[in-house]
Amino acid sequence: xxxxxxxxxxxxxxxxxxxxxxxxxxxxxxxxxxxxxxxxxxxxxxxxxxxxxxxxxxxxxxxxxxxxxxxxxxxxxxxxxxxxxxxxxxxxxxxxxxxxxxxxxxxxxxxxxxxxxxxxxxxxxxxxxxxxxxxxxxxxxxxxxxxxxxxxxxxxxxxxxxxxxxxxxxxxxxxxxxxxxxxxxxxxxxxxxxxxxxxxxxxxxxxxxxxxxxxxxxxxxxxxxxxxxxxxxxxxxxxxxxxxxxxxxxxxxxxxxxxxxxxxxxxxxxxxxxxxxxxxxxxxxxxxxxxxxxxxxxxxxxxxxxxxxxxxxxxxxxxxxxxxxxxxxxxxxxxxxxxxxxxxxxx
Amino acid sequence: xxxxxxxxxxxxxxxxxxxxxxxxxxxxxxxxxxxxxxxxxxxxxxxxxxxxxxxxxxxxxxxxxxxxxxxxxxxxxxxxxxxxxxxxxxxxxxxxxxxxxxxxxxxxxxxxxxxxxxxxxxxxxxxxxxxxxxxxxxxxxxxxxxxxxxxxxxxxxxxxxxxxxxxxxxxxxxxxxxxxxxxxxxxxxxxxxxxxxxxxxxxxxxxxxxxxxxxxxxxxxxxxxxxxxxxxxxxxxxxxxxxxxxxxxxxxxxxxxxxxxxxxxxxxxxxxxxxxxxxxxxxxxxxxxxxxxxxxxxxxxxxxxxxxxxxxxxxxxxxxxxxxxxxxxxxxxxxxxxxxxxxxxxx
DNA sequence: TTGTATGCGTTATCAA
DNA sequence: TTGATAACGCATACAA
Numbered sequence: 001x002x003x004x005x006x007x008x009x010x011x012x013x014x015x016x017x018x019x020x021x022x023x024x025x026x027x028x029x030x031x032x033x034x035x036x037x038x039x040x041x042x043x044x045x046x047x048x049x050x051x052x053x054x055x056x057x058x059x060x061x062x063x064x065x066x067x068x069x070x071x072x073x074x075x076x077x078x079x080x081x082x083x084x085x086x087x088x089x090x091x092x093x094x095x096x097x098x099x100x101x102x103x104x105x106x107x108x109x110x111x112x113x114x115x116x117x118x119x120x121x122x123x124x125x126x127x128x129x130x131x132x133x134x135x136x137x138x139x140x141x142x143x144x145x146x147x148x149x150x151x152x153x154x155x156x157x158x159x160x161x162x163x164x165x166x167x168x169x170x171x172x173x174x175x176x177x178x179x180x181x182x183x184x185x186x187x188x189x190x191x192x193x194x195x196x197x198x199x200x201x202x203x204x205x206x207x208x209x210x211x212x213x214x215x216x217x218x219x220x221x222x223x224x225x226x227x228x229x230x231x232x233x234x235x236x237x238x239x240x241x242x243x244x245x246x247x248x249x250x251x252x253x254x255x256x257x258x259x260x261x262x263x264x265x266x267x268x269x270x271x272x273x274x275x276x277x278x279x280x281x282x283x284x285x286x287x288x289x290x291x292x293x294x295x296x297x298x299x300x301x302x303x304x305x306x307x308x309x310x311x312x313x314x315x316x317x318x319x320x321x322x323x324x325x326x327x328x329x330x331x332x333x334x335x336x337x338x339x340x341x342x343x344x345x346x347x
Numbered sequence: 348x349x350x351x352x353x354x355x356x357x358x359x360x361x362x363x364x365x366x367x368x369x370x371x372x373x374x375x376x377x378x379x380x381x382x383x384x385x386x387x388x389x390x391x392x393x394x395x396x397x398x399x400x401x402x403x404x405x406x407x408x409x410x411x412x413x414x415x416x417x418x419x420x421x422x423x424x425x426x427x428x429x430x431x432x433x434x435x436x437x438x439x440x441x442x443x444x445x446x447x448x449x450x451x452x453x454x455x456x457x458x459x460x461x462x463x464x465x466x467x468x469x470x471x472x473x474x475x476x477x478x479x480x481x482x483x484x485x486x487x488x489x490x491x492x493x494x495x496x497x498x499x500x501x502x503x504x505x506x507x508x509x510x511x512x513x514x515x516x517x518x519x520x521x522x523x524x525x526x527x528x529x530x531x532x533x534x535x536x537x538x539x540x541x542x543x544x545x546x547x548x549x550x551x552x553x554x555x556x557x558x559x560x561x562x563x564x565x566x567x568x569x570x571x572x573x574x575x576x577x578x579x580x581x582x583x584x585x586x587x588x589x590x591x592x593x594x595x596x597x598x599x600x601x602x603x604x605x606x607x608x609x610x611x612x613x614x615x616x617x618x619x620x621x622x623x624x625x626x627x628x629x630x631x632x633x634x635x636x637x638x639x640x641x642x643x644x645x646x647x648x649x650x651x652x653x654x655x656x657x658x659x660x661x662x663x664x665x666x667x668x669x670x671x672x673x674x675x676x677x678x679x680x681x682x683x684x685x686x687x688x689x690x691x692x693x694x
Numbered sequence: 695t696t697g698t699a700t701g702c703g704t705t706a707t708c709a710a
Numbered sequence: 711t712t713g714a715t716a717a718c719g720c721a722t723a724c725a726a
Binding site: 063 | 718719721722
């Protein structure tokens, strides 16, 4: 057993003894309680520094029943959107003296549930969640809401009372994107998206359908692909496209990675973008700018989402806010038209 | 003030009372202490579940002086390498019932120091760090080592006694890459890298130099660019390249984002890759595969790095390991030769 | 302005 | 096999 035991910590008792005062005086001095004289405060602080005192946070937590820790559960960490979102949360949390504990569900409801349990055990002050791909039943959040632990969902949100959702208008974004493609003369538009039990994907699918209908274009379910939106999924759709009797004239994917991998495979088979097929993605992942042609996408600023989510939660925790009864915050998201569209004016 | 107060928690006293046994019996039953009868254990567990008991972790921590929390400090979260590394750490931590608390230094030593202080306050069981760009003085880690809190650096590591480093052989990787470019007939090779106070960048620069020297190629400092390796830095180098009297025949950048942005701007100015200039990056960021041509790079698997780092730390914490006196773990990293090199055989 | 005493929920030691 | 009791370090109600 390695020896990392001797964290012989200095306590307020040690300081009290050294100074010949009581522990409570030390405790109060350390947080500049108004009833303590300036002189005492000065002395205590000096002694504390001298002895290398560091407040024991467990004892504090135990007394105050508060941790200043925010729990974050996400499907996975290593996508551009998610890591940016986490970055934004960390920034805001740090500024407000909160810490964040992170866990991944790896897109599995069962992991999500055990992560929630872990967060509960940690007694997080609040919880931020983006749902796993296959989460249907939401009962694993019951204990959270029962204890009135503030709960905020973002991106992939839930329909749960007493929780807040931070989203963009996925319907509108997809509606605008599809309209844009139609305006460019596309009429056979492939849509690649994820599990439509998730708000983000159902919203986008709906926007896509609506735009078609408004232009008297028939909705063809053979042109809609539901998958996990990973690199290989984009490629697989590309292969299916190449086998179609009649080629589509556009592909609109629900994320950029999928759009880009689909495009790459199409290009390898001699399809010219955007002449033969126009391409559109979602998220404004850096990758969307680096491919050729640059792909049209929807600006979805993870960093900002993360900031808003964290700030909202902290406001709530600090009491600057009311109890939310299923409150929803909708952030902006704009089309970014690029070379993979047939015209390049602003949308 | 919103009402998230009534976390009227069930304690072992409540269970004890309900069952007519002592709190110690409950405590022991809950952790299946060998001296407690099966029957009692069964009863206690049942009652605990019935009453919705959840152990208070502060009290536990307070008693045991242990948190099962690992602190992680990184320059920034939202790069592919870093978010993958964190993902790997989270995976291993989760499996071993550890939690991770994350903070960003935003590449500033001053933030790094305050993050360390925060981790100390949280009483993390161990600390994982990748250094900020401009960290020179390492005294902000003194308190960590003094308490014998295990400390592991990865990627951007330090030369500190009683800490472990997890790295790849940056010298070798850059040496091989430069050799590869030379083998392809390149002789004026631009190298873009970061602050050479950081091991990763000094190692790579050294490998680059060494390869040149071994081939009787003179080292030209005008071909070496030290910057922050961001998207805009790659573009700026591209502009400088375009102004050169004699064009280089290769660019070797210390990360893929920088390599790719440099390449894109060169291409916009009619340079053909790899005919006019070959391109090489570092990290095997997905972006390196999606650009055209795909760029040659160094495989640097963040997920694996994260796993190794976390596993090593946990082994140490669990006592399966000795106290490390400046131990170094070197992970594998291989060249990935792609279209942006002039030949495409394996390196 | 400061001190005393108690409790936060657990675990570990000792005794029964 | 179980129980009583004393910590762990801090914060606060009450007393002085």
